[in-house]
Amino acid sequence: MHTLNVKFILRxxxxxxxxxxLLTLTGRLALLVGQxxxxxxxxxxxxxxxxxxxAGRVGLRAWARYQxxxxxxxxxxxxxxxxxxxxVGVTTAxxxxxxxxxxxxxxxxxxxxxQTHLVVEFDTLHGHPGHARTDLDMAVDYxxxxxxxxxxxxxxxxxxxxxxxxPGERVSLLTDMRAAESGRRILExxxxxxxxxxxxxxxxxxxxxxLMSGSxxxxxxxxxxxxxxxxxxxxxxxxxxGLNPIGSIVELAGSADEFPRLVDxxx
Numbered sequence: 001m002h003t004l005n006v007k008f009i010l011r012x013x014x015x016x017x018x019x020x021x022l023l024t025l026t027g028r029l030a031l032l033v034g035q036x037x038x039x040x041x042x043x044x045x046x047x048x049x050x051x052x053x054x055a056g057r058v059g060l061r062a063w064a065r066y067q068x069x070x071x072x073x074x075x076x077x078x079x080x081x082x083x084x085x086x087x088v089g090v091t092t093a094x095x096x097x098x099x100x101x102x103x104x105x106x107x108x109x110x111x112x113x114x115q116t117h118l119v120v121e122f123d124t125l126h127g128h129p130g131h132a133r134t135d136l137d138m139a140v141d142y143x144x145x146x147x148x149x150x151x152x153x154x155x156x157x158x159x160x161x162x163x164x165x166x167p168g169e170r171v172s173l174l175t176d177m178r179a180a181e182s183g184r185r186i187l188e189x190x191x192x193x194x195x196x197x198x199x200x201x202x203x204x205x206x207x208x209x210x211l212m213s214g215s216x217x218x219x220x221x222x223x224x225x226x227x228x229x230x231x232x233x234x235x236x237x238x239x240x241x242g243l244n245p246i247g248s249i250v251e252l253a254g255s256a257d258e259f260p261r262l263v264d265x266x267x
Contacts, residue, residue, distance in 0.1 A: 041168035051223035056154030059174035060110040076214035089145030091214040094132035099267040127256025138198040139248040160224040163247025199243040
């Protein structure tokens with residue numbers, strides 16, 4: 001993956017946000033403070049083949065169902081196809097609590113708009129889950145899920161073979177949050193820096209990112225997934241987003257050899 005040596009001045013979790021739209025996050029998007037010290041890079045030369053963005057609604061909502069409770073909305077997620085054809089559900093670790101004996105998590109579901117439009121339900125992990133990030137390492141924050149039912153291919157993304165985007169590359173955040181009833185929402189930005197532990201994207205405008213953690217980010221050049229939204233911070237009248245690089249997710253999914261049930265998982 002291409003790397004730009006950009007230093008960020010980021011000092012932990014945000015304590016107070018003067019922007020009213022960010023007050024609704026309630027912990028579902030990990031917040032950071034600070035901004036990149038360097039200007040946005042120039043557009044890169046991308047050698048990969050050009051393709052269009054996915055036509056389907058691939059940025060899905062994520063629901064969690066704990067023992068004795070109904071499903072409730074916890075964030076976002078997506079479905080990813082590995083090179084060997086296996087499908088994996090992907091969302092963030094900070095959106096759910098796995099392995100808590102006092103409140104066992106039984107199922108995670110991905111879908112559209114509401115619980116009557118569920119695309120897939122999971123009760124099994126695909127490998128061990130990650131954990132909520134506490135620093136600038138976005139790659140630790142993930143949950144991979146093993147589907148046990150057929151899934152409509154229009155909801156499935158393919159990973160970018162580069163493992164992530166290049167600095168200066170244009171990307172799109174695909175989300176179902178606050179999308180039109182019959183459509184999808186596409187938010188655009190430019191990659192500030194990228195390495196195997198984090199990708200930073202400066203979005204074109206300010207928007208409410210509540211419950212978008214777990215949304216896929218797709219290259220506008222290749223049309224394939226380059227990362228998953230994990231964290232964000234306001235930067236003047238725009239947003240700087242931190243992504244878990246897709247290469248890290250693919251590597252974890254490909255090496256997984258244990259598939260415990262959610263309700264039985266012990267950290």
